[in-house]
Amino acid sequence: MNVYPYILSGGSGTRLWPLSRRSRPKQLQSILAARTLLQQALARAQRAGDEPPVVIANQSHRFTIAEQAAETGVTDLEILLEPEGRNTAPAAIIAALHCQQRTSTDDPVLLLMPSDHRITDEEAFARAVKRAADAAREDAIVLFGIKPDRAETAYGYIKPSAEGACTGVRGIDQFVEKPDAPTAAIYVKSGDYLWNSGIFVFAAQTLLREAERYCPETLAACRKALKDAKADLDFVRLDGAAFSRCQNISLDHAIMEKTDAASVLAADFPWSDLGSWDAVWQQAPRDSEGNSLSGDAVVEDCQDSLIQSSQGRLVAGLGLRDVAVIDTPDALLVLSRDRAQDVRQLVDRLAQTKRPEIEDHRRVHRPWGWYESIDSGANHQVKILTINPGGKLSLQSHKHRSEHWVVVRGTAQVTLDKDVRQVSENESIYVPAGMVHRLENPGKTPAQIIEVQTGSYFGEDDIVRLDDIYGRLPHDGDENESGN
Amino acid sequence: MNVYPYILSGGSGTRLWPLSRRSRPKQLQSILAARTLLQQALARAQRAGDEPPVVIANQSHRFTIAEQAAETGVTDLEILLEPEGRNTAPAAIIAALHCQQRTSTDDPVLLLMPSDHRITDEEAFARAVKRAADAAREDAIVLFGIKPDRAETAYGYIKPSAEGACTGVRGIDQFVEKPDAPTAAIYVKSGDYLWNSGIFVFAAQTLLREAERYCPETLAACRKALKDAKADLDFVRLDGAAFSRCQNISLDHAIMEKTDAASVLAADFPWSDLGSWDAVWQQAPRDSEGNSLSGDAVVEDCQDSLIQSSQGRLVAGLGLRDVAVIDTPDALLVLSRDRAQDVRQLVDRLAQTKRPEIEDHRRVHRPWGWYESIDSGANHQVKILTINPGGKLSLQSHKHRSEHWVVVRGTAQVTLDKDVRQVSENESIYVPAGMVHRLENPGKTPAQIIEVQTGSYFGEDDIVRLDDIYGRLPHDGDENESGN
Secondary structure, eight states: OEEEEEEEEEEOOOGGGSSSTBOOOOSSSSOOSSSOHHHHHHHHHHOOSSSEEEEEGGGHHHHHHHHHHHHTTTOOOOOEEESSSOHHHHHHHHHHHHHHHHOOSSSSSEEEESSSSOOOOOOOHHHHHHHHHHHHHTEEEEEEEOOSSSOOOOOOOEEETTTTTTTTTEEEEEOOOOHHHHHHHHHHHHHEEEEEEEEEEEHHHHHHHHHHHHHHHHHHHHHHHTOOOOOOTEEEOOOHHHHSOOOOOOOOIIIIITTTEEEEEOOEEEEEOOOOHHHHHHHHHOTSSSSSSSSSEESSSSSSOEEEEOTTOOEEEEEEBSEEEESSSSSSEEEEEGGGGGGHHHHHHHTTTHHHHGGGOOOOEETEEEEEEEEEEEEEEEEEEEEOTTTOEEEEOSSSSEEEEEEEEEEEEEETTTEEEEEOOOOEEOTTOOOOOOEEESSSSSSEEEEEEEOOOOOOTTTTEEEEETTOTTTSOOOOOOOO | EEEEEEEEEEEOOOGGTSSSSSBBBBGOOOSSSSSHHHHHHHHHHHHHHHOOOOOEEEEHHHHHHHHHHHTTTOOOOOEEEEEOOOOOHHHHHHHHHHHHOOOOSSSOEEEEEEOOBBOOHHHHHHHHHHHHHHHTTTTTTEEEEEOOOOSSSSSOOEEEEEEETTTEEEEEEEEEOOHHHHHHHHHHHTTTEOOOOOEEEEEHHHHHHHHHHHHHHHHHHHHHHHHHHHETTTEOOHHHHTTTTOHHHHHHHHITTTTEEEEEOOOOOOOOOSSSHHHHHHOOOOOOOOOEEESEEEEEOOBBEEEEOOOTTTEEHHHHSSEEEEEEESEEEEGGGEEEEEEEEHHHHHHHTOOOOOOOSEEETTTEEEEEEEEEEEEEEEEEEETTTTTBBBEEOSSSSSHHHHHEESEEEEEEETTEEEEEOOOEEOOOOOOEEEEOOSSOEEEEEEEEEESOOOOOTOOOOEETTTTOOSSSOGGGGOOO
16 A cells, blocks of 8 residues: 655746746746755655656646656656646546556555645655555545644635544644635634645545545546547647546545545644745745845845846845845846735736746757747847757758857757758858758757847747657647747 | 037946946936937037037047947047046146137136036026126136935035125035035025036136146146147047146035135026936836836836836836836846935945946947847857947957857958958858957948857957057057957
8 A cells, every 4th residue: 555646737836937937837946946846846755655756747848847857867757748727636536547547456545746845854744644644544535734834825724623633634624715814813823723735645546436426527537538648758648628628626625625534634844835935035044134145146235135146147135125036037026025925916917918928938948958049139039059968959941040050069960951960069050041950969968059040030930840759740739839 | 708518427327337337337328318418418518518519538438438429410529538537626627728728719618517417408508507607707617506405415515605696606605515314404494505516617717727726736737638648549648647646636625615716506407417226216207106117117016116127128026115126138236215325335345346247238339339248158158249330340369269250230341361251141250269350340331240159268358459440459558448
C-alpha cells in the first residue's frame, strides 16, 4: 500500500506577475531559491512518496516541465496533459484512475499536491504524509490544514470537528471560502480554524466511490478522457472532447464539502503558497530594516520593502516604505505591499488589451532551447538563440525576412535547401528570404547564435514549418507554439 | 547697446538621475517637452537677446551641444569650452571679456543664463530682460528673483531692499544660502524674500570693474585663459593652465554679495529649475488623481505619483502614493517624492563604486552618431550603431575582438586595410581581429549597423585609434572619448 504522488501544475500565479507569465507561470519560476517551485515539489514528492511522481499539467507547459524535471535528474517523469484547465476535481479523479491503472493492487494511496508551494522542511512533510496515508487507508480523504499566523483573506479556512483529536486526523465541521478581514481575524483568534492548503492524501478507491456518488458525470468524462488519451512523444494527452465534459469545479466543492470521508490533519511543517508579492516578502530573508533585495539592487533609507532586479539592471530605492519593486526585462511592477492581492485585477486589465507582457517573458523557451529579442526597428530585428545539445529547430522558411546568423558560442549545423554545413564560433551564414532552412546543435555543449533579421515583417507567425521533431505542427491549434 | 546672451551649460543635474548622467546631463535631456532644456534655453536667448547666443560648456559635452543646436536650426553657435568646471564667477567673467572682444562698443550688455531652467513664457522673459538691460546700462548687475510659492529648501533666497521699488529693479539687503524648512517657511510668509534664479543681466564694463575690485586674480586668470584659447574644429578651448588658476566660486559669493551694483528684479515669468523629481512632478501635467505618466505606463489606484517609462518597457504602478518611478534602459529609480533632494546622496554612493550608470546611458552619443550595447555574454557583445550622414568613425583596430557587421538600414562605406567598399542594406562584412578598419556613412540618410563582436575582451579601451576627423586622439586625456 505505497504512496503515489501526483503533482498538479495547473495554477497561473497571476498575482506574481510580472515574474509569473502564462507561458511560464509561478510554479516554473525560481522564487527565493535556485530551484523552481515545481522542482522543489518534485523533490518533496519523491521524499514523501514511495513511487515516482506524476505531473498533471497544461499542455502548453509540457516541454518546460520535462526540461525542469530533467535538470534535477528526473528523466522518466510521466506527464499527463490536460487540454484545458478544469480545476482540481477532474484532476484528482484523473489521478486516482491513472493510479489504479499503474498498480496491481486496487487500493493505492495518492498524495495530491500543488506544484507551487514553498515547504522548506521536506522531512516534516514526509512524516505528515505518512500519518495522513494511515488514515487514508482507513477510508479518510485527508486534507492538510495550516495553523494560521495572520488574518489572511486570500485563503479558504477549515473548521475541524472535535472527533479524532487524539489521532490528529479529524473530521471537518465547516469549509469557509476566503473570508473578509474582520472574519479572518475572528477565526485566527478563536484557534478553531485552519487554512486550507489544497494538499490531499486519499485512497483511489475512496475518492472514486465518492465521485460516483457526488459527481458521476465528471467521473464518467474522466474515465473516457483517460481511456482515449493519446501518447505524444513522452507525454500523455487526455482526450479533449471527453475532458471538456468534466465540470469545472474544485475538489472541495465537488466532494469534500459533501462526503463523510472528509478529514483534516493540522500540518506541522512550515508552509507558504507564495501567493502574492506580500507573501514572498513575508517568506524572504530580510535585512535589519526589513528589506529583501535580490539582483542588482541598492537602497537608501528604505524599510520593509521587496526589491527584485533581473538581468543586471540597476534598481535603486530611496525612502520607500512597504513597497515592492519587481523588475523584469520587459515589464516593471511597483506596488504598495498591502495591495499585493490586487495584482490580479491589474493583470486582468492588461489582458484586455492583449499585452504580450502577460503571456511571455522576453526570453521565450522552446523545446530546443530559448530565444530572446534583443533589439528591433522598422527594418530589422535582432535575436539571441541558445540551442541545447541535440536541439533542432523546425525545418522552415520565411516569406518576409532574411536572416544573418553569427555563431558566438559552440557549433551549429545549418541546413540551407539541400546543403548541410557546420558553422563554428566566429563564423556567419546568410539565409535569404524564402529559402528552406534548419538550425540544429549536434554538439555536446550549447550553441549560441546572434540572428539579425532584415525585412519588412518580423512576427513569429511568418514561419512556414515543414518538419518538426517536437511534433509542433502548423495547424495543431497550439497558440503558444507558433514561431521557432 | 544690444543684449548679448551667454548660456551656461555647466550643471550636472545629479538629482535628476537616472535620466541625467554625467555624459549627458539634465540640460541635454528632454524633460516635459520634445526639445531639450538647452534647446529651449537657446530659443529663449534668441528671443530675449539682440545678438546670437554663445554657450559656455564643459568640453566633454561639445559635440552634443553642437548637435542639439543644429537640430533647432542654430548652425553657427559659438561654444566656449571650459577645461573643468569652476562655478559661475569665472564663467561670467569669461563671458564679459569674450563679449567685449566681439563688439566694437565697449559697454555691451550681457544676459547670463543657466541652460537647464524651464520658463514656458518666452515673451514675458524677453520683456523682463529688456527691463533689466535698462538698469544694467545704468551700472546695475541685475539678478532675477522669483516670487516663492512654497517653502523650498533647495534654493538660495534674496531679500530686496526698499530702494528702487518704483522701477522694479531694487538693491539687495541680504543673500541667504539654502535655508532649513522652518526658516524657508518664515521667508515665504513674510513676502520679503525672493528665490535666487541665477539669471543675470549686466554690462560687461560693470562686471569687469567689480571683478577687478573683488577677485582680481580670477579676472587675470580669465583674461589669460581667453587670450591663449585655441580653436578646435568649431569650438574655442580656453587655456587649461590659466583657467585652473581661477577661484572655484559662484558669482554671488565672488561679487554680488560685496558690490553696491548688486540689484534684483522680481520676475513676472513662470519659472522652474526642474531641480529634482519632485520639481518635475510639480511642473508636469497631471491627471485628476494627481499622477503624471509618460511612456508606456499603467496605474491602478495611484495618487500624486510620477511614472516615467522609457524605450517601450511596460511600467505598472499599483496603490502608490507620492512615489516617483524613473525607468531608463539600464537603471531604475523608485523614490518617495518627498526624498527627491536626496537623490544626490544616492548618486554619490553609486559614484564611489564607479557604477557606469552614473556616467553614460546605455545609448552612447558620439560625434558621428550613437551606439548602444544590446546584448553581451562571455564570448560576445552585440551593438547597434547609427551613423549620421557624413559621420565617420575613427580609423582603428582591435586586439581582442573580431566584428561582424550587418547593415540593416542605409549604406555604409567600409575601409578594411587598403580596401574600401560599399556595404548596402541586408549585406554583411567581417572584420578580423587586428585588421585596420573604418566605418563611415557617405550617404544622405542615417546608416544603421548591427555589430556582433566575438572574442575575449570587449572594453571600449580595446581600440587603437589611428586617425579621427573629430580630433579625438588616443592621448588627449579625454576620458569620455575612448571608444568609437
